[in-house]
Amino acid sequence: MIRPRAFTVPCRIAIEQSAAHFHAHVELDGDLAVEPGDRVRVHGDPVRVPFGESAVFERTATVVRAGPLLRAWTRAVAYLGLTELYEVSFTSGSLR
Incomplete structure (x- = not known):
């Protein structure tokens, strides 16, 4: 059985919670592609x-790559x- 490949990588989290952005x-x-x-x-x-307010955090993340079937x-x-x-729609004409 082929197991998924897992690795740890640094990451950056950017969070904003305001009237304009959430x-x-x-x-x-x-630039790892998920x-x-x-x-x-x-x-x-x-x-x-x-x-x-908004904030940026530096963390680590574990990425587990999916196998071909998943x-x-x-x-x-x-x-x-x-x-x-x-x-x-299966009606004749448009909906009002």
Whole structure:
């Protein structure tokens, strides 16, 4: 059996919580691409950012690469989930 490949990498977490922006982004060092099925776990204590502020934290993250079967399964499930967004109507004429 082929096991997923796991490794630890430094990362940067940028968090902002304001009226204009509400986001948390994780950037892995070395411009590592995260592919479908891969898992990323950021290590460290939970962080809180008060409303109206932003903060940047340096942490480490463990990346577990998905195997070929899990990667294919994730892509298939994502594609099928996308079809739920299609709106299909069998009525004659437009909806008002």
